[in-house]
Every structure is written in C-alpha cells, then in structure tokens.
Amino acid sequence: MLSLIKFPRVFSINQVPKVFHEDSIISGYRHPRSSATDCILSLFQLTNETLNIWTHFLPTWYFLWKLVTVVLMQTAWQDSFTWPLVIFLVSCCIYPLASSCAHTFSTMSARARHICFFFDYGALSFYSLGSAITYSAYVFPDKWGNSLFHRCYIPIAVLNTVVCTALACYSRLGLPFLQYNHDIVKRFPEYQSPKFSKVLRVFAFAYPYLFDNIPLFYRVFLCVGEGCTDNDTNILHYYHIALASLTGFLFATHLPERLAPGSFDYIGHSHQLFHVCGILGTHFQMKAIEQDMVTRRPWLLQHSIPITFANSMGATLFCVVLNLSIIILFSLPLLSAPICQEKKHDKHPKTASAKAYACC
Template sequence: MLSLKLPQLLRIHQVPRVFWEDGIMSGYRRPSSSALDCVLSSFQMTNETVNIWTHFLPTWFPELESPGLSKILRTAAFTYPFLFDNLPLFYRLGLCWGRGHSCGQEALSTSHGYHLFCALLTGFLFASHLPERLAPGRFDYIGHSHQLFHICAVLGTHFQLEAVLADMGSRRAWLATQEPPLGLVGTVATLGLAVVGNLLIIAAFTASLFWGPSTWWPIGGRYKGQTTVRPHF
C-alpha cells in the first residue's frame, strides 16, 4: 500500500531569517520543499495551513532580495483596491460633509460601517503582528495575526458586497437618470482591460524570477549567506 510521509516541520532557528515571522516560533515549512511536499503541506497543520485554505493567491514578490519592498508591495496590494473601490463612497460622504449636514442612512449604511471597520482591523492586524507578538510560540498554528487578517478581509468583502447591493436597490432610479446603462461593448471592454492589466502584472513578476539572482538555493544543507543564529527563548 502506498504511504506518503508528511514533510518535516522546522523551528524558527532552522530557516533563513528572511522567513521569520514575529512571534511565530514553530511550524515552518522547509524553504527547499519539493512540489509534492508543498501539496502535502496543505493537508498538514503548519503555521501556514489556515492561510492556504482561506485563500489561494499565487505570489512571488522579491521576498528574498528585498523583504522591505516586498512588505510595501503586499500592503499596497490591499490598500490600493480598498481606496479605489471606496472612492464613490468617500466622494458621497465628502459632499454630505461639505454641505454641513448628514445625508442620512443612504450615505453610510450599516454594511458600509461594518466594511470600513473590518478594513481598518485588517490593516491593524497585518501591521501589528498581534497577538503572537505578546506570546511568542502560543499562536503558531491557530490564532496568529495573519489568520485573523484573512478572516477580517473576508468579512470586510462580504459587508462591502452587501453595501453595494443595498446602494443599487436604493439608488437605482437616481442612477438611471444620471448615466445611460452600460452596454455589452462597454462591459466587454472593461473586462478586457482588467484581464490585460492582470496579465501584465503576472508577466512582470514572472520575468523578475529569471532576471534576479538566485541566492536561496541550499548549498551543502545550508543557505548561501545564512549564519547560525540561536535565538533566546
């Protein structure tokens, strides 16, 4: 009978420093894992399992060469869509405040409020590394900030869609008098631009994999430039 051995998990001092997460002491996957190991780890409890199953996002970001830039890019990947998607809402609120009075329930529904709260909480969790920073090693598998960040992001998206549907219902008549309905050509053109933009982003980051220096391959069981570090627990 065919049996598969699950990949060995490592502690923080057994992986290169670039892979360290604040407050996460164990449950790390081996950086040189094979494709089979990566698939098997999706069904093994590691400190990334919950993240893997809460969303599937293909990423390569310059993590090894420029971890600081990678952090900025990952943050911008969430900040930019949030600001872009909410420009109509911010514009509407700006008009209301500019008049010196409230526009009532239609300006900021309950779903809008929940959405903005979840968005702020998502950013806070991503930047603060709480609660694992307060108790290193206690939240390696369940409950660390990246998992909570995913949950808040999903909830925020849900409330955002609920708010959009509420806006469509309450403002359909007004919108119909302001702008003509978007036809098939406009819909296809918008979809095409989105697809082309995404393909360009994927192509740019894929090309960087071939142009950038490969400094992370294991050499004699260790990693180039890695020194043995014994953290204090």
C-alpha cells in the same frame, strides 16, 4: 486514513532560510524546498500556514456560488446593469483562491515563493478594481452622480490597479530588469530592507483602497442633506469599513504574535485574523453592493453614468492584461535564475546556505 499518511516534517525559524521567515512566528515552518505533493499534504497537518490556506480556500466556494447565482438567475449577460456586480464577484473568487494557492505552494522554493505572491498581489489589485467598478455603478452618492470626478473615477482606478501590482511586486524583488545572479537576493528590497519593503507593500494596497472608497466615505461620513443617499444599506457599508480597517491594522502590526512570539505560531496569528476579517469585510461589502444595486436601480438608470462595455468589462480585461504583463516582467529574472543543486528534501535545511535557497 490520514493516520496512514506520512506528513512532512515542520521546522523552527532557525532551520529555514531568512527569505521564508515570518515576523514573530517561531515554529511550524515547512521544508523550504517542499515538493508539490508535500505542499498539498501540509493542508491536512497543522503548520503555521494551514489556517492561512483554509481561511481563503473555503470562502472561494461561497463567492463562486454567489457568482453562479447571479449569472444564472439574473441573466447577467443580457443586462449591462448587472455587469459590474459580475466583475466584483469574479474578483471575490479570484483573490482568495490566489491567496490560498500562494500560501500552499510558496515553500517549493524561494523562487516559487516570490512568483506565487506576485499572483496574489495581482489578484488583490484586481479585487480593488472590481470594487471600484461596482462603486461607480451603484454606490456613488446621488450628489456626485455623473460629476467630473465620477467620469474620471474608473480610469484612475485602472491606473491605481496597475501601480498597486507593480509596487507590491517591487517590494519583493526590486527592479525586474536587473541582471540576475547568485547574489541578487541581497539586493531584494525584502532582504535588504524588510521594514521598508513592508511599508511599501502596505502603501501599495492602502492607496487604491482609500481612493476607491472616497465616494463611500463621503456618502456615509461627510455628506449631509439632499443627495446624500442615506438609506438602509449604509449600515452594511459601516460593517465593511470597520472590518477593512481592522484587516489593514492586523496586516501592518503583526498583532498578537508580536506581543508573544511563538505563542500564536499555529492558531491565532495576525495573518489568519487578517484573512478572516478580510473575507467577512468582503461579504458585507457584497451585501451592501447588492442592496444598493436593487434599491437604487431606477434612479441610477436615469441619472448616473451609463454602464458600458468600456467602463466595465473593457476596463477589467485591460487591467488583467496589464497585471499579467507586470507579473511576467517581475517573474522572468527568477525563472532565468540558476537552479540550485541541493537535494530537495535535505533533512536539515539550515545546512544549506540562505543564498542557495534564494536562487531556487
């Protein structure tokens, strides 16, 4: 049946505007003004984005199954101790789904590309908050339970989430209140200083991750003696930390394609490996959180900070509202931009100016 479908053409890096270029990826690009139908059809043909999409779309259903299992079998809504796990699993469903949608529809236009990835960044920062809420509830070492740092941990994580989304969006667009015109693309950080933009984006996500994991790093690497929560779950935490470190390394270095540009355009480039390692890391993180939650429950209920609506569901809803507000703020200049007049399916996208595509 697929043989009867006419798939969209793919292009080389020299045939698409600069805003769509990926570091050391030479071929496999989709049309820079693809229709929504073409974007969906591209899921079933080999492009440089195909595996990026599927490596996050399929795991979404695995995490959704885990979420439904917790909600239905552990009566989550009746037991506040389970609320942080529910929040974490919701974030585990949202971030790969947002990522797969962003990669699917990012070639509809340069404007759509920016907005798609704004939502992707918001979803990742929400996942960071979900991790922090579960760590506060289940992972903090005994020695730090109910300490001053523990009480300040969630408010700081909320602030980090908001800063993370704002910085990541800024790394693409710059200040959202600048007046939009045909030449503003030249003032985008991503266009003007792509290396600075990448460094800023790495920092935007590395900082919340490092902060969220302070109690875990202390527990598994530094703490000795009584109150260190040295149990069988730590091996799962080691797996998660190793995979998270590898994920960050792949995102920052663009290896292996940087060593052999063009050789990994379709299969094996860093963003695909980044997705796979990220999902595997999240899987082990989830397993570790679940095991800590079960094995430490009696001690946590007696000695740790009580789980309330304010430090779980309330903090989550507050962050969702702020993140959506930030995304809207950064998207408004793009939505009010002039609409390009180039035909949607020009056979030779390189004949249209990069500036024209950037305002679409």
